[in-house]
Amino acid sequence: MKHITKVYGSLYANNDIPLTLNKGEILAVVGENGAGKSTLMKILYGLEQPTSGEIYLNGEKQNFRSPHDAIAKKIGMVQQHFMLLEPCTVAENIVYGKEPKKGLFFDREGAVKIVEELCEKYGLHIDPRLKVGDCPVGLQQRVEILKVLYQDADIIIFDEPSAVLTPQEVTELLATMRKLATMGKSIIIITHKLHEVMAVADRVMVMRLGKFIQEMPITETNIEEMSFLMVGRHVVERHVDPQPTGERVLDVKDLVLAGSDAKNILDHFNMHVDAGEIVGIAGVSGNGQSELIQCLTGLLPPTSGQILLQGKDVAGHSVGEIREAGCACIPEDRYLWGCAKEATLTETAIMAHQHKPELSKNGLLNSKGAKVFTQRLLDNYDVRNSGQSQKAGELSGGNIQKLIVAREMEQKSPLLIAAEPTRGVDIGAIEFIHGKLLEKRAEGDAVLLISSELTEIMSLSDRIYVIYEGQAAGEFRKEDATEEDLGILMMGGKLV
Amino acid sequence: MNSAYIASIINATLRSTTPILLAALGSAICSRVGVFNVALEAQMLIATFTSIAVNYFTGSALLSVVVGVASGALIGAIVAVLQVKYKAADMVVGTALNLLTTASTTFLLYLVFDRRGSLIDERLVSLTKINLPVIKDIPFVGRVLENLTFIDYICYIIAIALFIYLFKTVSGFRDLSVGINKTAAESLGTKATAIQMRMVILSGALCGLGGVALAMGQVIMFTENMTSGRGFIAMAAASLGMSHPLLTIVSSLFFGLCQSIGLALQNVIKSQLTTAIPYIATIIALVVFSKRNKKN
Ligand SMILES: Nc1ncnc2c1ncn2[C@@H]1O[C@H](COP(=O)(O)OP(=O)(O)OP(=O)(O)O)[C@@H](O)[C@H]1O
Ligand SMILES: [Mg+2]
Numbered sequence: 011m012k013h014i015t016k017v018y019g020s021l022y023a024n025n026d027i028p029l030t031l032n033k034g035e036i037l038a039v040v041g042e043n044g045a046g047k048s049t050l051m052k053i054l055y056g057l058e059q060p061t062s063g064e065i066y067l068n069g070e071k072q073n074f075r076s077p078h079d080a081i082a083k084k085i086g087m088v089q090q091h092f093m094l095l096e097p098c099t100v101a102e103n104i105v106y107g108k109e110p111k112k113g114l115f116f117d118r119e120g121a122v123k124i125v126e127e128l129c130e131k132y133g134l135h136i137d138p139r140l141k142v143g144d145c146p147v148g149l150q151q152r153v154e155i156l157k158v159l160y161q162d163a164d165i166i167i168f169d170e171p172s173a174v175l176t177p178q179e180v181t182e183l184l185a186t187m188r189k190l191a192t193m194g195k196s197i198i199i200i201t202h203k204l205h206e207v208m209a210v211a212d213r214v215m216v217m218r219l220g221k222f223i224q225e226m227p228i229t230e231t232n233i234e235e236m237s238f239l240m241v242g243r244h245v246v247e248r249h250v251d252p253q254p255t256g257e258r259v260l261d262v263k264d265l266v267l268a269g270s271d272a273k274n275i276l277d278h279f280n281m282h283v284d285a286g287e288i289v290g291i292a293g294v295s296g297n298g299q300s301e302l303i304q305c306l307t308g309l310l311p312p313t314s315g316q317i318l319l320q321g322k323d324v325a326g327h328s329v330g331e332i333r334e335a336g337c338a339c340i341p342e343d344r345y346l347w348g349c350a351k352e353a354t355l356t357e358t359a360i361m362a363h364q365h366k367p368e369l370s371k372n373g374l375l376n377s378k379g380a381k382v383f384t385q386r387l388l389d390n391y392d393v394r395n396s397g398q399s400q401k402a403g404e405l406s407g408g409n410i411q412k413l414i415v416a417r418e419m420e421q422k423s424p425l426l427i428a429a430e431p432t433r434g435v436d437i438g439a440i441e442f443i444h445g446k447l448l449e450k451r452a453e454g455d456a457v458l459l460i461s462s463e464l465t466e467i468m469s470l471s472d473r474i475y476v477i478y479e480g481q482a483a484g485e486f487r488k489e490d491a492t493e494e495d496l497g498i499l500m501m502g503g504k505l506v
Numbered sequence: 507m508n509s510a511y512i513a514s515i516i517n518a519t520l521r522s523t524t525p526i527l528l529a530a531l532g533s534a535i536c537s538r539v540g541v542f543n544v545a546l547e548a549q550m551l552i553a554t555f556t557s558i559a560v561n562y563f564t565g566s567a568l569l570s571v572v573v574g575v576a577s578g579a580l581i582g583a584i585v586a587v588l589q590v591k592y593k594a595a596d597m598v599v600g601t602a603l604n605l606l607t608t609a610s611t612t613f614l615l616y617l618v619f620d621r622r623g624s625l626i627d628e629r630l631v632s633l634t635k636i637n638l639p640v641i642k643d644i645p646f647v648g649r650v651l652e653n654l655t656f657i658d659y660i661c662y663i664i665a666i667a668l669f670i671y672l673f674k675t676v677s678g679f680r681d682l683s684v685g686i687n688k689t690a691a692e693s694l695g696t697k698a699t700a701i702q703m704r705m706v707i708l709s710g711a712l713c714g715l716g717g718v719a720l721a722m723g724q725v726i727m728f729t730e731n732m733t734s735g736r737g738f739i740a741m742a743a744a745s746l747g748m749s750h751p752l753l754t755i756v757s758s759l760f761f762g763l764c765q766s767i768g769l770a771l772q773n774v775i776k777s778q779l780t781t782a783i784p785y786i787a788t789i790i791a792l793v794v795f796s797k798r799n800k801k802n
Contacts, residue, residue: 057693078695093690095683106683107694109676116676 014063016049021396023049024060025220031165036187036197038207038228041217041240042436043408044394047200048090050217051167055087056080081107086158087167090407090434091345092150096143101125103142104156128156132193134186146296148179155186166190168199170407172206173434176294176462184210202408202436204233216240241438248441248469250448252488255472256285258318259336259425259456260306265315265325267301267480275301276312277480283425288447288457290471294500295462298480300342303429303460307339308332320424333362338421340414342429342460344407348414351403355395358402358410359384359417391416392442408435415443419450426450429460444470464493478502513649515766520650521724522769523762524658525550525733528716529740530758531665532709534749538672539705540685544600545585547737548607549578549710553717555611558625558728559618567631567722574718575711581607582710586703604737612730624729632726633657657719662755664712669751681705713737735785742788746795761787
């Protein structure tokens, strides 16, 4: 790719970017949120057309008008948000677009066979008859990869593939990528996790603010240099001093959420969070964390048990009542719970703030107040945007996350539930969001942190619970917690 | 209750089912590709009028069927352009077309035929009744299948054909994928909007055939607002049948039965009450079903 430029309105999402990729090579593209990484990949995959610049493949000039053209030239992309047909089977999803036929009919048995052979060939195992909707995220991603392989792609683009995976799944994914590279596939990976870059890539390219900054072989760089180039300054590691805690803000007693079968999703779960502390919940995703958040915030009524928020039992109350009672929440899935993609930034920012006197009076919104309020959030949290009327869905993934964090922080509630608060945000922003969480703690509020990033839990929390199959499998003080012990409990083991 | 009476009820049920089933299939295929088509009523009603009008002037039953189906498809095409291509709100498009068709057919009835209320004429020819040679002499079965038209048979064949198309062929699979996740289907190179438009037009043709069955089946006439809500009953039938062609046969038969019971009771109870039976059944069926759905 040569001199790629993409302009949205007055914003240069990509500015004169060069990119080269050799056969059998893994290239990592890193950069801050909104640096233009996804945009560059969408151009390569034909989802967006460049304002100017050219793409050459094996020396031939290309003109991709749609993904269809790119797929035909053996370019495949595993998108950040999966493109799957959930009620359909794994096999149906993989063969989509090039289905095997038997006479006039769709040969579903043939599809299963094809997928089995494909799995064998690339050593990626999955049951082709499973319903995609029933598969965990890691397997869904594998379906996406197999889909690309079935289309016989030689170039595979991964956009933040590890953001939604558990640590084990990430390890597997990286191994898969290496294997594909040795089989002659060329791979581009976008990620914010620099240790993954070090582990898997041959070469790294750094972008900042739509511009190409530098490119180097992985053997000649390190994490510190990359993060310096990305953010433009040094990122320091944080040291958190212990502080005394206050009264009990959240007390969860014997919480039960029955599942569809005999097993409880939340099984007599107990925990508490005091004022002035950050409590982390560690666990492999799918062990009841999502449901716990939904019970705490009022999205799901628990079967039994108490949720005491500042002494008042809010179990089974509505979302509005619970927010009123002093709980704010950064939800785990920003597009599902956190915002409406079609809403403007102003609308996104004032959600759940709309009743405040500065924003509305007698049921009428004060649009000037809303603008001022929104601008403050956008500025204070460094959300890169092209104006308040931009749609939430048009912000880069990390930037919409920052806006949601800003909105929930601004509630200044006694309790903040932060679920995966730094998913998909760059290292500079992670540092920033962590700082904000610690500020909240310093102000004497309670923070419940749920994260699949063990390092995030370990570095911020005063106390840590491990959740396994809906039960609190262990509780640690920060000083007593080790990564090994947490890991054992997370996998359902016992400490001796 | 003797067997002749039961046979005649079944016969009436089959006849009332035909228009509902055809429209319900039209509704089902629209939902399967992710379009909420509210204009079923208009698609049917236009066909009752055009088929009778063509019948009146040409005396050709075949031509009446063809024009009826085509007029339904035409309304379908309007829905496709407004709702799918230009993304207008489904409720608005549907309701507007329903009202427009009711009013304009009434108006044309007056303008072209100088009649108010209905058009009945000895010039109107009926569809050929199919009386199967041997079967018509079997006592019970003969009565059950008496005087049915080819549309009364063909609607089941269409249902089965749609089932095979949607669930067994590759292009049916692509069509379904559009209803499941349009963006995903598009990102894989499927022309989703074109598929949706095609399906809506096909739904118009199916409703058109249903309208023809209504106007030229049991009776041969056109009356103002002849469909009287059958489009909406069909919508209910499709949703009870989970937009599955074969299950939709079952749910449509249920509504057909309600209608024929309503007709049969006309001499016993006040007719205002009996005509309400299918609609009451619709509401009850929807409530019961959605409750059960919620539990799952
Ligand atoms: N459709 C669009 N309309 C307007 N602006 C857009 C659109 N898509 C992206 N942008 C802007 O282009 C810039 C680059 O976005 P892009 O998604 O490429 O960032 P990114 O590097 O992938 O960031 P992240 O790491 O947060 O995913 C952002 O400032 C974003 O707001
Ligand atoms: Mg991105």
